[in-house]
Structure formats: C-alpha cells, structure tokens
Amino acid sequence: MEMPYDTFLRTSAWLGRKIPEDATVVIAADDPMPALLAFFGALWTGGRPLILPSPHAAGGMEQFQGQVRRTLGVVQGEVVLALQDGIAVESPGVPVVPLPADADGYDTLAPGDLPESAGFGGDTVAFLQATSASTGDPKLIGITHANVCANLTTIERRLGRNGGERLVTWLPLYHDMGLVGMALLGAFHGWPLYVMKPIEFVMRPHTWIDALSRYRGTLIAAPTFGYDHVRRKVAPDDVPGCDLSALRTAVVGAEPIRFDTLDGFHRRFAPAGLRAGALVCGYGMAETTLAAALAEVDAPPRYVLVDPVGVETGAPVRLLGEGVLGGPPPEGPGIAVFSCGPPLDGMTAALIDEDGRPVEGDAVLGEITLTGPNIAAGYLDPDTGSPRPFPDGVLRTGDLGFRHRGELFVLERRKHVIIRxxxxxxxxxxxxxxxxxxxxxxxxxxxxxxxxxxxxxxxxxxxxxxxxxxxxxxxxxxxxxxxxxxxxxxxxxxxxxxxxxxxxxxxxxxxxxxxxxxxxxxxxxxxxxxxx
Incomplete structure (x- = not known):
C-alpha cells in the first residue's frame, strides 16, 4: 500500500470521524498501514492511541486477550478498540472500529474538510506506550505532545540532516523504536517512509537489505537483534548487487550492543558501500519517549574494553583498552562496551550510587538518571487513569553505566546483576x-x-x-x-x-x-x- 502524506492525513482524518473524541483508542493490526491510520485518526479526535501487538505478534489469542484486559483495567474514561479485519476480542461494552487491510476500504476527506486542529497539544497526553517489560510486567506510559515534538526535533538535530532522508523499517509499531524512531520521525519531518511487516523481516531478513538498496534508504534503526539476524542469515547470493552507499545512519539500540554484531554487520556489507561511520549507537527507552543519547554521526563507533569482574556502583570501572569499529579487533580479556554519545539537547544524564548519592568522575559506575523534555508524563495510575509524574521529574532508569570523555556508556540493568x-x-x-x-x-x-x-x-x-x-x-x-x-x-x-x-x-x-x-x-x- 502506497500513500502520499497528504492523502494519508486526509484518510486518517476520515477514519477519525468514526472514533469518539477524547477516548483511549487501543489499536491492533497485522499490517502497518491500518495501525498508522488508526493512530493518526485518534490524534485527530484528541484521543490517546495505544498500539498493542496483534494476536500473532503477542503469541496467540490468549496472550492478546490478556493484554487488552490489563489495558482496560488501567485506563479510565471511554475506550475504543480499533482492530484490523480478522482480529476479534472478547470485550463486552467496548465499541470496535474495524480497520480494513486494503486501501480501498478507506475514504478520504477533501482538503477543505480537515479539522482545524488535532487534540490539545502541549503537555496533554498524545499517546500511550507500553514498556518493554524486561524486568517485570509491562506498564503504560503517557507521552505528551511536548515530549514527542522535543524528541523528534533533537533527534533530527543530532543526525545533522537538512532533509532528503528515506527511512526503511521493519520494526513493529507497538515498540517505541518503530513508532517514534521511524514512523513518527518520518511523518514529523515529511521524509519518505518504507514500512515492512516485522514477520517478513524475521522470516526473510534479506528483504530489508534489498529494500534499502532498491529505495536508496538513508536512515534505519534496529535493536542489536536486527543487525545480528541479518549478518547471520543473509548470504551474499540473497542480495546480489546490493548497494548500501546511500545509507548515512544506521541507529543501534534497545539492547546491549555487541561488538561481534556490529563488526560482523559492517564487514558483511562494507563491500556493498556500508561505512563504519554509518553505524550510530544510541540509548533510550519508552520512558524517554525514545532516545536520550546518540553517538556522534559519521564517525566509527567508539568502544572501551571493560574488565567484567567485580564492578561496583560508585567505584571506578577498570578499562583495559579502547578502539573503533573498523579498526584492529580488540584483544585480551575485556568486554567491548560502545559509547552511546552525549545526551540529546535539553537532556541531562547523571549517575547515582545505591544510596542515591551523586557519582562523579570519569569511568565511575553508577545508576543512570535522566531529566529533560523527553521524559514522559509518567506511568498510568490505575486508580485515576492519569500519568503519575516521576519524582522531581527525574527518571531512575535502573541501568548501570559510566561517563568517559563526556560520553555515556551503558553496561547492564541493575536487576540483571548477580551478587556472589x-x-x-x-x-x-x-x-x-x-x-x-x-x-x-x-x-x-x-x-x-x-x-x-x-x-x-x-x-x-x-x-x-x-x-x-x-x-x-x-x-x-x-x-x-x-x-x-x-x-x-x-x-x-x-x-x-x-x-x-x-x-x-x-x-x-x-x-x-x-x-x-x-x-x-x-x-x-x-x-x-x-x-x-
């Protein structure tokens, strides 16, 4: 399905007329376009969209039903389900807006019929995101219009782009990197966006590389898993004649960033024009809308070798060496940890010890805390359905890291530390x-x-x-x-x-x-x- 942005906005506004004003709109779709149309349709009405994994992505109908049930137990006020044709859920009393998979199932408003404004803007909640739940059950987070505008603006500023981007993505839209980092980033700046189904990438990862080459993609993003999946599963014969010379930025984040993954991906596609400087390591989470820090663009990723033994918060991290991607491979017992760069404009990253005291100094380990305009309004309080602000506006990430030469290095989740x-x-x-x-x-x-x-x-x-x-x-x-x-x-x-x-x-x-x-x-x- 192909649709210019102007047509997309008028189509989503038409769909928005089927959605009550100021409602929470729970969206589930197997195809990207219906999900995005419903998301923007909800924004036109001043609603709060939330994209959930479809039954297929969630692991089955029982898991999907559980997601919907938990969501309905947290949000307050009117709730609407926007479900792609073929997806059903038991939710008595909750209206359903059907989402056709085919473009022919939608109408389009005339240019003069568009609403004068969409929602309330500013510090009101624009949409909801679910946390990744790597250390517990997922929580719902309220992201304000100001949050997302600030993040999309500072990401573009850090990338140093003046237009001309072409985004190619397979990332699921229920994940912050797929929704904010690809779909909303493209829409916000008017950049062409080419979207694949996640399952297509998982089953045939070469299709992502083929699309990058065919559409001359300039900007992509993926967790470590995505790059590793490609470098292990894509053979040279799968993408004959591919050309990645147009790729300016390939953001890596959302998981621990592994040297073998980045090095293998770079070596695999360097003959196709991929530069080491195109790979950019980043750090963020749903609680920061998306990105909190991004490494320098157009420079090969920098890493340090960390001694993994006996790391303690508030104590120096033992650095055994350093290097850059594309240079001589690391030697010795240290583990390569990549720089995620400095915080984005307006964001502040600080470190604290286990007692909450500030951690100062270069290469000293602490828990990362974040403040700034990207910090979400808070987790939804099930008693009120409203976001509960983070204390003093400070997000304690639960991640352990350190600063080195003014850049942020992330080691591990605190809850994943084994004490012996x-x-x-x-x-x-x-x-x-x-x-x-x-x-x-x-x-x-x-x-x-x-x-x-x-x-x-x-x-x-x-x-x-x-x-x-x-x-x-x-x-x-x-x-x-x-x-x-x-x-x-x-x-x-x-x-x-x-x-x-x-x-x-x-x-x-x-x-x-x-x-x-x-x-x-x-x-x-x-x-x-x-x-x-």
Missing part, C-alpha cells in the same frame, strides 16, 4: 564469556542466578537453538567452571526457549520462574558443579 560473596557480576558480560566458550551467538545465551533471594543458588546458563550433536568437551566444561563466576548448570535446547519481550529483550525474571516450575523446556541439562 559481596561482588557484582553483570549478566550481559557473563553471557559474552559463556557464548565465546561455547561458540554460540550471545543472543542465544542467557546467564542468571536461579533464585535472587538465595545467595547460594545455582548459576545457570541457558543456550537455545543448540545443535542436537553439540559437543561439550572437557575443555569447555573446565572453562565454564573457571570463570570469575562459575556456571553450575547448563540447559541446552534445540529450539527457542529464552523468554523475551515483544521487542526482543531477554526476560530474566520469567526465565527464573520457568526454571523453578519446570516449564523452561531444555532438551539436555548438564550439571557442571563437580567439574574442574
């Missing part, structure tokens, strides 16, 4: 080590403590998509047991078993629960505690 004998061990850095020992992609490895309340509980490594004849020889067993935090048991699965959020982040708390109740189905479990 008074020392902190970061799960993501342990996963790098375990993946290296086993020769498996780090995205398919999870390391966690079986019980966060028991300091003596097992350290478990889960490996998915593991070959049936995977060889766990004595050298690998010994290496796993001689890590700074030894692995006690290894769970090997031939299929996908690591629980993830709808945006692909690993859900450690869910994995811990499934280990406890036996529903994390591994094909082989290997006890390593006796190995030496």
């Amino acid at each position: 004998n008074g020392r902190n061990h970061l799960a993501s850095l342990l996963e790098e080590r375990v993946a290296g020992i086993l020769g498996r992609p780090v995205q398919e490895v999870m390391v966690l403590d079986a019980d966060i309340y028991d300091p003596g509980s097992e350290i478990v490594a889960v490996v998915e998509h593991c070959p049936a004849r995977f060889e766990l020889d004595e050298a690998r067993r010994r290496a796993l047991r001689t890590l700074d935090l030894p692995v006690d048991s290894l769970h090997l699965a031939r299929r996908r078993v690591i629980p993830r959020t709808t945006s692909g982040k690993k859900r450690y708390h869910t994995a811990r629960r499934r280990l406890a109740d036996g529903t994390l189905r591994a094909d082989t479990t290997v006890a390593l505690a006796g190995a030496r």
Whole structure:
C-alpha cells in the first residue's frame, strides 16, 4: 500500500470521524498501514492511541486477550478498540472500529474538510506506550505532545540532516523504536517512509537489505537483534548487487550492543558501500519517549574494553583498552562496551550510587538518571487513569553505566546483576564469556542466578537453538567452571526457549520462574558443579 502524506492525513482524518473524541483508542493490526491510520485518526479526535501487538505478534489469542484486559483495567474514561479485519476480542461494552487491510476500504476527506486542529497539544497526553517489560510486567506510559515534538526535533538535530532522508523499517509499531524512531520521525519531518511487516523481516531478513538498496534508504534503526539476524542469515547470493552507499545512519539500540554484531554487520556489507561511520549507537527507552543519547554521526563507533569482574556502583570501572569499529579487533580479556554519545539537547544524564548519592568522575559506575523534555508524563495510575509524574521529574532508569570523555556508556540493568560473596557480576558480560566458550551467538545465551533471594543458588546458563550433536568437551566444561563466576548448570535446547519481550529483550525474571516450575523446556541439562 502506497500513500502520499497528504492523502494519508486526509484518510486518517476520515477514519477519525468514526472514533469518539477524547477516548483511549487501543489499536491492533497485522499490517502497518491500518495501525498508522488508526493512530493518526485518534490524534485527530484528541484521543490517546495505544498500539498493542496483534494476536500473532503477542503469541496467540490468549496472550492478546490478556493484554487488552490489563489495558482496560488501567485506563479510565471511554475506550475504543480499533482492530484490523480478522482480529476479534472478547470485550463486552467496548465499541470496535474495524480497520480494513486494503486501501480501498478507506475514504478520504477533501482538503477543505480537515479539522482545524488535532487534540490539545502541549503537555496533554498524545499517546500511550507500553514498556518493554524486561524486568517485570509491562506498564503504560503517557507521552505528551511536548515530549514527542522535543524528541523528534533533537533527534533530527543530532543526525545533522537538512532533509532528503528515506527511512526503511521493519520494526513493529507497538515498540517505541518503530513508532517514534521511524514512523513518527518520518511523518514529523515529511521524509519518505518504507514500512515492512516485522514477520517478513524475521522470516526473510534479506528483504530489508534489498529494500534499502532498491529505495536508496538513508536512515534505519534496529535493536542489536536486527543487525545480528541479518549478518547471520543473509548470504551474499540473497542480495546480489546490493548497494548500501546511500545509507548515512544506521541507529543501534534497545539492547546491549555487541561488538561481534556490529563488526560482523559492517564487514558483511562494507563491500556493498556500508561505512563504519554509518553505524550510530544510541540509548533510550519508552520512558524517554525514545532516545536520550546518540553517538556522534559519521564517525566509527567508539568502544572501551571493560574488565567484567567485580564492578561496583560508585567505584571506578577498570578499562583495559579502547578502539573503533573498523579498526584492529580488540584483544585480551575485556568486554567491548560502545559509547552511546552525549545526551540529546535539553537532556541531562547523571549517575547515582545505591544510596542515591551523586557519582562523579570519569569511568565511575553508577545508576543512570535522566531529566529533560523527553521524559514522559509518567506511568498510568490505575486508580485515576492519569500519568503519575516521576519524582522531581527525574527518571531512575535502573541501568548501570559510566561517563568517559563526556560520553555515556551503558553496561547492564541493575536487576540483571548477580551478587556472589559481596561482588557484582553483570549478566550481559557473563553471557559474552559463556557464548565465546561455547561458540554460540550471545543472543542465544542467557546467564542468571536461579533464585535472587538465595545467595547460594545455582548459576545457570541457558543456550537455545543448540545443535542436537553439540559437543561439550572437557575443555569447555573446565572453562565454564573457571570463570570469575562459575556456571553450575547448563540447559541446552534445540529450539527457542529464552523468554523475551515483544521487542526482543531477554526476560530474566520469567526465565527464573520457568526454571523453578519446570516449564523452561531444555532438551539436555548438564550439571557442571563437580567439574574442574
């Protein structure tokens, strides 16, 4: 489906006439265009749209029904469901606006019939977003008109663009990177936007690269998973003659950024014209509308090598070296951690220790806190249906990081830190080590403590998509047991078993629960505690 922006706005305004004013509009669609039309249709009426994963994306009708039920339990006032044809949900008393999949199912207002204004603007809530739920159940966040305008303006300013962008995306619209970072960024600045279905990318990742080449895409964004999926699944014969020389910016974020992923993606497509300086690392979350920090554009991503042993908040991080993507590969025991650059204009990033005291100095670890115009209005209070502001306007992210030469480096979620004998061990850095020992992609490895309340509980490594004849020889067993935090048991699965959020982040708390109740189905479990 192809539609100029002018036609798109008039079509969405026509759809908006079917939506009550000032309502919460819960949207679910398998195709991007109906979801976007409903989203903008709700904005025309002064409503608050919320895009949820469709039953297919949510994992089935039961999961989708649960999402809708939880949403209805939080929002207040009038609620409308906008559902693509073929999607149904049990919600007595809640009106449904059908969304045809085909453009012929919509009408268009004449230019003179457009509403004079859309909504209230300013500090009123423009739309709702769901958190990624990597450390708990998802929450709904209120994003104001001022939030999104500030973020889209400062992103464009950091990118240093003066027009002429062409965006190509497969990202789901229920994720902040897909909605704000691609769809709204393109609409806000009037940049052409080429949208694929997420499932098409997952099943045939070469189609993203083919579209980038065919449409001369200049700006893309994806979590680490997306770039890793391409570099592992796309063969040269899949995209013969592809040309990525037009690609100016490929933003990477939403997950820990892995050296092997960026290096492999760059090396794979450098012959097709991809520059190392096109890859730009960023940091943000739904609570910051989207982006809070972005690295320098047109410069190869910079990284430092971090000693993963014994990192403590308020204490210096031991740096073992540094480098840039495209240069000599890192050597030695350190883990590469990429710079996410300085905060965007108007944003302030500070660090605190476990007692909330400021952390100062270069390369000193602390929890990242953020303030500025991008910070959302707050999580929705189920008692009032209104956003509850963050205390003093300060967002405690729960992420651990440090500053180095004025740039922000992000290490780990606080809740993913494993504490043993008074020392902190970061799960993501342990996963790098375990993946290296086993020769498996780090995205398919999870390391966690079986019980966060028991300091003596097992350290478990889960490996998915593991070959049936995977060889766990004595050298690998010994290496796993001689890590700074030894692995006690290894769970090997031939299929996908690591629980993830709808945006692909690993859900450690869910994995811990499934280990406890036996529903994390591994094909082989290997006890390593006796190995030496």
